[in-house]
Amino acid sequence: xxxxxxxxIVGGGIIGLAHAWTAVKAGLRVALFExxxxxxxxxxxxxxxxxxxxQQRGDFHALARRTRNLWLxxxxxxxxxxxxxxxxxxxxxxxxxxxxxxxxxTEMGADCRLLKGDAVPFLANGQRVVLHSxxxxxxxxxxxxxxxxxxxxxxxxxxxxxxxTGIETGRLHTSMGEVRAERxxxxxxxxxxxxxxxxIQAHAISRCQLQMLRLADPGFRLPGAVMSDLSLIRYxxxxxxxxxxxxxxxxxAEHAAQLANGVHLIVVQSADGSxxxxxxxxxxxxxxxxxxxxxxxxxxxxxxxxxxxxxxxTERWSGTYATAPDRLFLIDQPLPDxxxxxxxxxxxxxxxxxxxxRTFQSFxxxx
Numbered sequence: 001x002x003x004x005x006x007x008x009i010v011g012g013g014i015i016g017l018a019h020a021w022t023a024v025k026a027g028l029r030v031a032l033f034e035x036x037x038x039x040x041x042x043x044x045x046x047x048x049x050x051x052x053x054x055q056q057r058g059d060f061h062a063l064a065r066r067t068r069n070l071w072l073x074x075x076x077x078x079x080x081x082x083x084x085x086x087x088x089x090x091x092x093x094x095x096x097x098x099x100x101x102x103x104x105x106t107e108m109g110a111d112c113r114l115l116k117g118d119a120v121p122f123l124a125n126g127q128r129v130v131l132h133s134x135x136x137x138x139x140x141x142x143x144x145x146x147x148x149x150x151x152x153x154x155x156x157x158x159x160x161x162x163x164x165t166g167i168e169t170g171r172l173h174t175s176m177g178e179v180r181a182e183r184x185x186x187x188x189x190x191x192x193x194x195x196x197x198x199x200i201q202a203h204a205i206s207r208c209q210l211q212m213l214r215l216a217d218p219g220f221r222l223p224g225a226v227m228s229d230l231s232l233i234r235y236x237x238x239x240x241x242x243x244x245x246x247x248x249x250x251x252x253a254e255h256a257a258q259l260a261n262g263v264h265l266i267v268v269q270s271a272d273g274s275x276x277x278x279x280x281x282x283x284x285x286x287x288x289x290x291x292x293x294x295x296x297x298x299x300x301x302x303x304x305x306x307x308x309x310x311x312x313x314t315e316r317w318s319g320t321y322a323t324a325p326d327r328l329f330l331i332d333q334p335l336p337d338x339x340x341x342x343x344x345x346x347x348x349x350x351x352x353x354x355x356x357x358r359t360f361q362s363f364x365x366x367x
Contacts, residue, residue, distance in 0.1 A: 002031060002157060002159070002174075002176065002177070002179045003029075003157070004029075004179075004180040004181065004182075005028075005029040005030060005031040005157065005179070005180075005181045005182070006023070006028040006029040006030065006181070006182050006183065007019075007023050007028050007029075007030055007031075007181060007182065007183045007184070007185065008030075008031045008032070008033065008172055008179060008181035008183070008184045008185070009023075009030065009031070009032045009033070009184075009185045009187065010032075010033050010164045010167075010172070010184070010185070010186045010187060010188070010195065011032075011033075011034060011186065011187030011188055011189060012032060012033075012034030012036070012038075012039050012149065012158070012160065013039055013041055013042065013043035013145075013187065013189050013348070014043040014145065014348050014349055014352045015043075015187040015189070015341055015342075015343060015348055015352050015355065015356075016032060016034070016185075016187040017032075017043075017145065017148050017149060017152065017352075018070075018074075018352035018353045018355070018356040019185050019187065019341070019356040019359060020032050020152050020156055020158075021074050021077075021148065021151075021152060021353070021356070022353065022356040022357060022360060023156075023360070024152060024155045024156055026360070029156075030152075030155075030156035030157065031156065031157040031158075031159065031179060031181065032152070032156060032157070032158045032159065033159045033162045033163075033164050033172070033174060033179075034158075034159070034160045034161075034162070035161070035162065035163040035164070036160065036161065037160050037161045038146065038149075038160060039145045039146070039149070041189050041190070041319070041320070042189060042190065042319050042320065042321045042346075042348060043141060043145050043189075043348065043349070044141045044142050044145050045141070045212065045317060045318075045319035046141050046319065046348075046349055047138065047141070047212075047225070047266055047268050047276055047278065047349075048083070048138050048139040048140050048141035048144060048268065048276075048349065049136065049137075049138050049225050049266060049268055049349065049350070050064075050067065050068050050071050050136060050137045050138065050139070050349055050350050051064065051087070051136055051225075051235075051347065051349075051350045052064045052065050052068050052133070052135040052136050052350070053087050053089070053108070053112065053131075053133035053135055053136055053237070054087075054089075054227075054231065054235030054236075054237040054238055055235065055236070055237050055347065055350065055351075056236035056237055056240065056328065057106065057108060057236070057237055057240060060236075060328055060351070061108055061237060062354075063351050063354040063355065063358075064347070064350045064351055064354070065135065066353070066354040066357070067350060067351050067352060067353045067354040067355075068135060068136070068137060068350075070353035070354065070357075071137060071139070071353060072137070074148060074353065075139065075144070077151055078144075078147045078148045078150070078151035079147055079151075080139050080143075080144045080147050080148065081139070081140070081271065082137050082138070082139060083138045083139060083140055083268070083269065083270060083271060084137075084138050084222060084223060084224050084225070084268070084269060085134065085136070085137050085138075085223075085224060086132065086133060086134050086135075086136060086223060086224030086225070087131075087132070087133045087135070087136040087224050087225045087226075087227065088120060088123075088130050088131070088132055088223075088224055088225070088226050088227070089130065089131040089133075089226075089227045089228070089231060089232070090117065090120075090123055090127040090129075090130050090226065090227070090228050090229070090306050091117075091127065091128050091129050091130070091131070091228075091229055091232075092126055092127055092128060092228070092229055092305065092306075093128070093229055093247065093250060094128065095243075095246045095247035095250050096128070096229040096232055096247055097128050097129050098243045098246070098247070099232045099238050099241055099243045099244050099247055100114060100129060100131045100232070100238075101114065101243075102241045102242070102243040103131065103237070103238055103241060104131075106241075108237055109131075111133060111134055111135055112131055112132060112133045112134075113131075113132050114129050114130070114131055114132075115129065115130045115131075115132055116129060116130075117129055117130055122220055122222060122223075122307065123226075123306060123307060124304070124305065124306060124307055124308040126305070127306070132224075136224065136225060138224075138225055138268050140270055140271065141349070159174075159176065162174050162175050162176050163175040164186075164195065166195075167184055167186065167195060167196075167335065167338060168335065169335045169336045169337055169338060170182065170184075170337065172184060182337065183337045183338070183339075183363055184337065184338045184339070185338075185339045185341055185359060186334075186338070186339070186340045186341065187341050187342070188200075188340075188342065189321070189322065189342070189348075190207050190320050190321050190322040192205060192206070192207070192285070192322065195340075196332075196334045196340050199332055199334050199340060200340075200342070203324060203327070203330060203332070204324055204325055204326070205322050205323070205324045205330070205342060205344055206283060206284065206285050206322075206323055206324075207283070207284065207285060207286075207287055207320050207321070207322060207323065208262075208281050208282065208283050208320065208321055208322075208323040208346060209281075209282045209283075209284075209287035209288065209318060209319070209320050210262075210278060210279040210280050210281055210282075210318065210319050210320075210321075210346075211278065211279060211280045211291050211292065211295050211296060211299070211316070211317075211318050212276065212277065212278035212279050212316070212317055212318070212319065213276075213277045213278065213296060213299065213300070213313050213315065213316055214274050214275065214276055214277070214313070214314050214315035214316075215274060215275040215277055215303075215310060215311040215312065215313055215314065216273075216274060216275075216311040216312045216313075216314055217272065217273030217274055217275075217311065218273075218275060218307075218311045219273075221269065221273070222267070222268070222269040222275075225266060225267065225268045226265070226266070226267040226268075226306060226307065227264070227265055227266055227267075228264070228265040228302060228305070228306045229247070229251065230251065230255065230258055230259075230263065230264035230265060230302060231264045231265065231266070232244060232247055233247060233248045233251060233259075234262075234264045257298055258298050258301075258302065261280045261281070261282065261295050261298055262280050262281025262282060263279070263280045263281075263295065263298045263299055263302065264279070264302070265277070265278075265299070265302040265303060265306060266278055266279065267303065267306075267307065274314065275311070277299060277300075277303055278299060279299065280295045280298070280299065283323060287318070287320045291316060291317075291318050296313075296316065300313075321343075321346045321348065322342050322343065322344050323344050323345065323346070324344035324345075327344055328343070328344060328345040328347065328351075329341075329342065329343045329344055329345070329347075329351060329355055330342045330343075330344060331355070331358060331359055331362055333362070337363070339359050339362060339363070341355060341359055343355065
């Protein structure tokens, strides 16, 4: 029998864990339910890259910045290593340079600087300029998520391998019996057909599938994450700037295959020297179980243009996340004292803790 709790959280990915961490830090009695034996979804298949720079201007950028600061607190609590700090966005084209220069003049670029391409030694020849931001951080998702769960396990009731089959105000029906909770937060990730499926469908939420790679140690250390020109029309903090129109036109003419497959470049480095590289984006309700070698080649082509010869591929995997046409995240109220929380843009790691604070604010709590 699970004792009654102040708050029950459904879902053990980063969104659920961030809500649990926030609640524990506020002194609440917390129970978390995850249907799998451990986290296996987007939360461990991503870059572990907490991206501030380039997030949509205004509220979402502020949300990412707040989450970055809370990640540092959670990492200290749970003994999670910060693998590297900062971001380098390379620009090969004059249109890309124009976007980066415009970005610097916004409030989002206040902490950033523009470097000459040949002043960044780990990049390949041909980079015109490079935007450097000190804000972004990176953790190793495959170990960070279990470590955060382990820390929470000594301070909350965590129930892995337990399915929640129904929810009412103040009550959860689970595969281990009924549980009472004053408040409930449902964090389903991209499980769109389970709890509150009708609410999810009403918000036109579907799925995005991506492909990612791990490359062998290239023999050098990256001081931060790396992005490139293609990211400047994908991340809204850049893409919404007027200067991005000319860049998009050029990329549509010269990189049509990459854009058709949603390819842009992110490269981060693990403690063992290996590189996590991606990614692509394909949209639909039923992701394909198979990955495409042609899409991997498009990702690696962009890698070579920015970082030179690509090391051997040692792992390949795919992931999925929830996406929506008109919002970046959702905090919905399907029932009194129940919240449905979904990040719908692939930025769960980058906004999770800030969103958790918003959720508790919506309850009227001060967690």
